[in-house]
Amino acid sequence: MKKRAFTMAEVLITLGIIGIVAAMTLPTVINNIQDKQFRTMFKKQFSIISQAFQMVYLDDGEEIQFEDWHEMIYYICKIGTKLNAEQSGLKCDEISQMTPDDAFEYHIDTKFHWHDDEKWYNAKKLPMKSNSGYRYMTFYLPDGAWINFNCYRYVFVDVNGAKNPNTVGRDIFYFLLPRNSASPNFFDTSPHTTTVNGCQGGEYATRLTRDNYQDDCLNGTGWGCSPMYILD
Numbered sequence: 001m002k003k004r005a006f007t008m009a010e011v012l013i014t015l016g017i018i019g020i021v022a023a024m025t026l027p028t029v030i031n032n033i034q035d036k037q038f039r040t041m042f043k044k045q046f047s048i049i050s051q052a053f054q055m056v057y058l059d060d061g062e063e064i065q066f067e068d069w070h071e072m073i074y075y076i077c078k079i080g081t082k083l084n085a086e087q088s089g090l091k092c093d094e095i096s097q098m099t100p101d102d103a104f105e106y107h108i109d110t111k112f113h114w115h116d117d118e119k120w121y122n123a124k125k126l127p128m129k130s131n132s133g134y135r136y137m138t139f140y141l142p143d144g145a146w147i148n149f150n151c152y153r154y155v156f157v158d159v160n161g162a163k164n165p166n167t168v169g170r171d172i173f174y175f176l177l178p179r180n181s182a183s184p185n186f187f188d189t190s191p192h193t194t195t196v197n198g199c200q201g202g203e204y205a206t207r208l209t210r211d212n213y214q215d216d217c218l219n220g221t222g223w224g225c226s227p228m229y230i231l232d
Helices: 008-063 072-082 213-219 225-231
Strands: 138-140 146-149 154-158 172-176
Touching (some): 008 072, 008 154, 008 225, 072 146, 172 225, 213 225
Antiparallel strands (some): 146 154, 154 172
């Protein structure tokens, strides 16, 4: 009896099919693994920054001022010190010595800042912008994360800094530093703080509530993933 075996053509066709299936599925598998890592890194940063803010809050309490962007830098620098930031767009040593007629704009290091406009994206692949006045209120942490203090008490976190994908809901997240509380959160009742990236406005801003953040994470801009990954 003759033994039956695959022909060379059949083997090549089978390998080709396997290669096509692998090419189609591997990126999804890799992205899923990365996303789990990013979520873990965000939870870590949320905890670290929360602890730093709580320490500053215990020192300054109700005096913490984030409504005036020229005043908020003093408290941002205090938080940055607690974070043991390696580099910052703010020269905090100089800022601590500022006189009333001085301005923090003269005490920045332009090498260290949040992402350039249209060099980061939301989950819909829309290139993003943020208000340039807050660009240098950024700290580079030893583990590679970037922390940006933005308007209306928002904090942006890119868990792996300049590295890709630089996308909201994947490696870029947010939370809020609340009024009269030492516990950061994601929602506030004031008109301004219901909109993420509200200072930039327009298509670059997203209005989030306790009712729509899950849908935004799954089907929208990706900002809703921040509360979803921490609260759910």
